[in-house]
Amino acid sequence: MSIKQAISKIKFPNFCIAATLLFFSFSAFTPANQSFAPKQTPVLNVNFYMMGRENLDTKVPLQIGENIEFLNQEFEGEILFELNEIFMDSEGAYLPDLYHNFRKGAHADINELVRPLEQKGGINVYIFDTYCEENSSAALMGFTPRLKMREETYATNSPKFDRIYIAYQGLEDMTTLVHEVGHFLGLKHPWELGPGDKYQMGLRNASEINMNHMAYGANVSSFTKQQLHKMKKHAMKYRTYLMSKIITDLNRA
Numbered sequence: 001m002s003i004k005q006a007i008s009k010i011k012f013p014n015f016c017i018a019a020t021l022l023f024f025s026f027s028a029f030t031p032a033n034q035s036f037a038p039k040q041t042p043v044l045n046v047n048f049y050m051m052g053r054e055n056l057d058t059k060v061p062l063q064i065g066e067n068i069e070f071l072n073q074e075f076e077g078e079i080l081f082e083l084n085e086i087f088m089d090s091e092g093a094y095l096p097d098l099y100h101n102f103r104k105g106a107h108a109d110i111n112e113l114v115r116p117l118e119q120k121g122g123i124n125v126y127i128f129d130t131y132c133e134e135n136s137s138a139a140l141m142g143f144t145p146r147l148k149m150r151e152e153t154y155a156t157n158s159p160k161f162d163r164i165y166i167a168y169q170g171l172e173d174m175t176t177l178v179h180e181v182g183h184f185l186g187l188k189h190p191w192e193l194g195p196g197d198k199y200q201m202g203l204r205n206a207s208e209i210n211m212n213h214m215a216y217g218a219n220v221s222s223f224t225k226q227q228l229h230k231m232k233k234h235a236m237k238y239r240t241y242l243m244s245k246i247i248t249d250l251n252r253a
Contacts, residue, residue: 041077041247042235045084045122051113052092052129060127061086063171070174071181074213078228079185079235082244084122095130095167096140118159122242123184125177130167141176142166144183151186151234155241162242175220178213186234187214187227202226 048064064086071081091113101109118124130139144164147154154161164184170176190198190209202224203209211221223231240246 039249040236041080041249042232042240043080043082043244043247044235044239044242045244046071046081047084047119047122047124048086049114049117049124049126050086050088051126052090053088054090056088060168060171067171067174067177071178074178074223075231076223076228078232080247081123081181084244085119087117089117093128095128095142095165096133098128098165099140099143102143102145114163118163120159120162122162123164123181124159124162125164125166127166127168127171130169139167139169141170142180144180146183146186151238154238158241175213179220182214182223182227182231185231185239187231190215200226201230 046068050060053060065083068081068083075081093109093113098110098113101107114124114126130141132139142165145161147157147161164177164180166176166180187201190203190212193201193203198204198209203212208224209215210217211219212227213220213223214227235243236246
């Protein structure tokens with residue numbers, strides 16, 4: 001993929017310079033056994049915000065394009081994702097600092113950074129720098145605010161809960177964004193689930209858990225069919241206000 005292909009539209013708030021619009025192509029997963037029952041596929045808009053950047057690093061838009069393609073691959077056509085716009089802003093912060101403030105309920109710093117920028121009608125992915133905490137070799141790669149109850153109020157709270165925060169380093173392996181979108185669409189970490197809930201989500205042995213996108217580690221590689229079904233149901237019930245369209249295919253189940 002070339003650099004020109006990777007840049008959709010980057011908006012510079014201070015200079016109003018627009019780049020060339022890109023349409024990423026992707027192929028939807030086609031099941032082996034087709035039926036004539038209609039299949040509805042939600043298509044979610046995604047916006048990216050390159051925070052703490054004054055000069056364009058062309059590598060980042062390329063990585064963003066690759067992450068969108070990887071999202072569509074891992075969601076196997078049950079949900080599709082379209083890159084809407086890319087924004088760049090000089091205001092920045094460190095991701096762990098934002099997370100600590102979020103956990104303490106001190107949202108003012110986060111809101112001051114993102115409210116002037118964020119768009120309605122899409123998943124807003126904010127990219128920040130990160131660092132390793134003291135006495136740790138691991139750095140925070142992402143977090144996603146979500147409602148623990150009354151999920152039907154997502155639309156009325158928009159865009160407050162339409163946000164995902166990831167690190168620039170998290171764009172590199174591409175599993176970070178997949179993991180955070182899993183949270184965005186209602187999934188929990190495996191260790192947050194009881195035995196019955198794990199079984200219902202198709203997480204029935206250690207191997208399935210270790211390879212699951214909602215776990216941590218170098219071996220994560222897939223969602224279960226049950227997780228894909230749950231996320232699609234969540235999207236169709238609570239996140240329709242973020243969709244560019246819903247594709248109805250009368251030839252597929």
